[in-house]
Amino acid sequence: xxxxxxxxxxxxxxxxxxxxxxxxxxxxxxxxxxxxxxxxxxxxxxxxxxxxxxxxxxxxxxxxxxxxxxxxxxxxxxxxxxxxxxxxxxxxxxxxxxxxxxxxxxxxxxxxxxxxxxxxxxxxxxxxxxxxxxxxxxxxxxxxxxxxxxxxxxxxxxxxxxxxxxxxxxxxxxxxxxxxxxxxxxxxxxxxxxxxxxxxxxxxxxxxxxxxxxxxxxxxxxxxxxxxxxxxxxxxxxxxxxxxxxxxxxxxxxxxxxxxxxxxxxxxxxxxxxxxxxxxxxxxxxxxxxxxxxxxxxxxxxxxxxxxxxxxxxxxxxxxxxxxxxxxxxxxxxxxxxxxxxxxxxxxxxxxxxxxxxxxxxxxxxxxxxxxxxxxxxxxxxxxxxxxxxxxxxxxxxxxxxxxxxxxxxxxxxxxxxxxxxxxxxxxxxxxxxxxxxxxxxxxxx
Numbered sequence: 001x002x003x004x005x006x007x008x009x010x011x012x013x014x015x016x017x018x019x020x021x022x023x024x025x026x027x028x029x030x031x032x033x034x035x036x037x038x039x040x041x042x043x044x045x046x047x048x049x050x051x052x053x054x055x056x057x058x059x060x061x062x063x064x065x066x067x068x069x070x071x072x073x074x075x076x077x078x079x080x081x082x083x084x085x086x087x088x089x090x091x092x093x094x095x096x097x098x099x100x101x102x103x104x105x106x107x108x109x110x111x112x113x114x115x116x117x118x119x120x121x122x123x124x125x126x127x128x129x130x131x132x133x134x135x136x137x138x139x140x141x142x143x144x145x146x147x148x149x150x151x152x153x154x155x156x157x158x159x160x161x162x163x164x165x166x167x168x169x170x171x172x173x174x175x176x177x178x179x180x181x182x183x184x185x186x187x188x189x190x191x192x193x194x195x196x197x198x199x200x201x202x203x204x205x206x207x208x209x210x211x212x213x214x215x216x217x218x219x220x221x222x223x224x225x226x227x228x229x230x231x232x233x234x235x236x237x238x239x240x241x242x243x244x245x246x247x248x249x250x251x252x253x254x255x256x257x258x259x260x261x262x263x264x265x266x267x268x269x270x271x272x273x274x275x276x277x278x279x280x281x282x283x284x285x286x287x288x289x290x291x292x293x294x295x296x297x298x299x300x301x302x303x304x305x306x307x308x309x310x311x312x313x314x315x316x317x318x319x320x321x322x323x324x325x326x327x328x329x330x331x332x333x334x335x336x337x338x339x340x341x342x343x344x345x346x347x348x349x350x351x352x353x354x355x356x357x358x359x360x361x362x363x364x365x366x367x368x369x370x371x372x373x374x375x376x377x378x379x380x381x382x383x384x385x386x387x388x389x390x391x392x393x394x395x396x397x398x399x400x401x402x403x404x405x406x407x408x409x410x411x412x413x414x415x416x417x418x419x420x421x422x423x424x425x426x427x428x429x430x431x432x433x434x435x436x437x438x439x440x441x442x443x444x445x446x
Contacts, residue, residue, distance in 0.1 A: 039166040042277035050127040050425040065408040075100040102398035107143035111406040155189035187223035187389035225255035242295035247380035249288035256282035273332030280323035287316035304369030310356040312375035
């Protein structure tokens, strides 16, 4: 992970900053609650895995080689424990990720000065579940399979970390930055897996499994869309012009539509609930776009067109409301929630109604304009705030992996059976923390 990667400040905050009070006194906005920011995100469950022993008896011929295996086992267990630790933060996660991945690369990177495959790559078996397929287990005797599966869980952790922060009643600007950064980081990890790791696997991913391109693409796009939700909330909080907010909302709605379409060719038995979420967010942000576009039209004295735009906002909001109920009733992996009761949802509904009533009043007293029968065509492009995935890079190979250490592994001997550990390790489902909702939130964030 490159320096400045996980800790880098999102560039968009430079474009969305508040000028100090009129009296010239500087204000510290970093700890101020972002009133407009309250979010709800669908989350699929974490992947589960069986313990990996790394007990290479007979292959690890020296104490240093045996210790490297022991350290790898411990680093893997520590990382897995952090995925469900509610007190874990980005810095702690990064340290644990670097620790395990730098050691695991000793089973992947060529260490003998040749282009041949690392002799240890296929010596340990790994078992993992998938986020959409319950307790169904996939197994591969390949260190790269564990690398990409663990990277996938790290990305999921970042999305869940963002959910926990953004579901709070009062979210400070610093926390909003953390949410935005975590979602960009997650998108970058998913993209890294898709672009750089999946092709290295000996066994190609099965249809609909986590490492399949359509599933990875959906996760990438969803993370980008959710990060843009944070941008929109920031722009509203700082009272930026309605044209910019409408454009951002429209771009975000398009992201959700693209993510939904990516899943259309996969079995609805495991994608239906996820798709309902993407569809309701698409309708929700189209409602946002039409609402703020209506304000732009009103500011240009086009009150009749503004009313029609706000009527279209109401239509999309009603569609989103219906999809919220369908989401709640649809079975499948994901968050247990009542999104239509969530503060993020109810606030927009009230805002659309109030703005429409204002436009209708002004049209009756001032403008007397006809309301067009057709809704305005949204051809909006945002100048700022569009999210790109944060580039992810693996940490350097651990310093412990010298040529001498690598030579101390003799695979010609083959691992000796440890009679006390003949029993196959089982995959136990991950018990994720059941976080209670904040006041007025109305949902559980997984």
